[in-house]
Amino acid sequence: MPDVDAPQVTVRFWAGAQRAAGHGSETATAGTVGELRAALAARPELRQVCAVASFLVDGQQAGDTTRLHAGAEVDVLPPFAGGSAPLIVGIGGSTRPGSLTNLLVERCLDQVAALGARTVSVMGPALSSLPIYSDDIDPGESSELVEAVRAADCVIIGTPGYHGGMSGLVKNALDHLELLRDDVRPYLDGRAVGVIVTAAGWQASGTALVSVRSAIHALRGWPTPLGVTVNSAEQGLDDPQVAGALQVLAGQLMEFATWRASARASAR
Known part of the structure; x- marks a missing residue:
């Protein structure tokens, strides 16, 4: 479960993640990238996307243990977003x-x-x-x-x-x-x-x-x-x-x- 004092961040969806979410961005509350991934994956329309997506925090590659700060911009990138799609x-x-x-x-x-x-x-x-x-x-x-x-x-x-x-x-x-x-x-x-x-x-x-x-x-x-x-x-x-x-x-x-x-x- 997210920390009660977890910061609010902006989540931006790209390529297939945007199609799955139905919009380009939203706000969320999570203490780490892993917590955010889990919260998004709990939504049926985003479960498969989150299983294979990579996450950037303020433009930098981030793992599930990466801490989030208030106002952070988190990009959700499906495989091959911006590259050669399979x-x-x-x-x-x-x-x-x-x-x-x-x-x-x-x-x-x-x-x-x-x-x-x-x-x-x-x-x-x-x-x-x-x-x-x-x-x-x-x-x-x-x-x-x-x-x-x-x-x-x-x-x-x-x-x-x-x-x-x-x-x-x-x-x-x-x-x-x-x-x-x-x-x-x-x-x-x-x-x-x-x-x-x-x-x-x-x-x-x-x-x-x-x-x-x-x-x-x-x-x-x-x-x-x-x-x-x-x-x-x-x-x-x-x-x-x-x-x-x-x-x-x-x-x-x-x-x-x-x-x-x-x-x-x-x-x-």
Whole structure:
């Protein structure tokens, strides 16, 4: 809990933090940056932002133990604010209009965009135009998908569960990533991959999730700790549990992108 005599400070939100807060600044009372972070994170709309944000006090980088003084200006900066934002690519594996799978992918993309990411989506209609993958395929036919993944820092894959596995549409799309085999980052190497599965039953959701994660491992990607499974017979887009799971997934993707960016910067 904040000290009863804690000073009042001005909190300024930037980039995705400003979008999440809904305004550019406010006043708050806290004795340390850690207390302020905790108070802000208690608000649902700022929880994910505060998990990955950095804080400046009067323009200087500050840690959670940094003491605050009356009148201090505290800036809340999501990862990459003012810098190169990560690119997160969403792949939606359904061609059905109004597909729950695609809507969930788009909702998760909205979440990472609110945290400061750039986003690109390659949805079912684009995937359905891909020919069945073979070694002699014309690479131009899958250039939209391949170029998006090549540039991506993280990927979100959404699929309906079909008879215990991912849809054929998604499997074929992943097969086309063979065209990245000679890249410096081949396949899904160096990328966190979040998975969203919808199916009319928990067993089907779970087995489909395992099949997608197995393919991600084969492509050298990093499945996120949380895989989002949605039982479409019991849950919908606005189910609180589904909304919460998408928030967690978005936060994990952004944390991974932040760690990778920090590692690359320190290696220069």
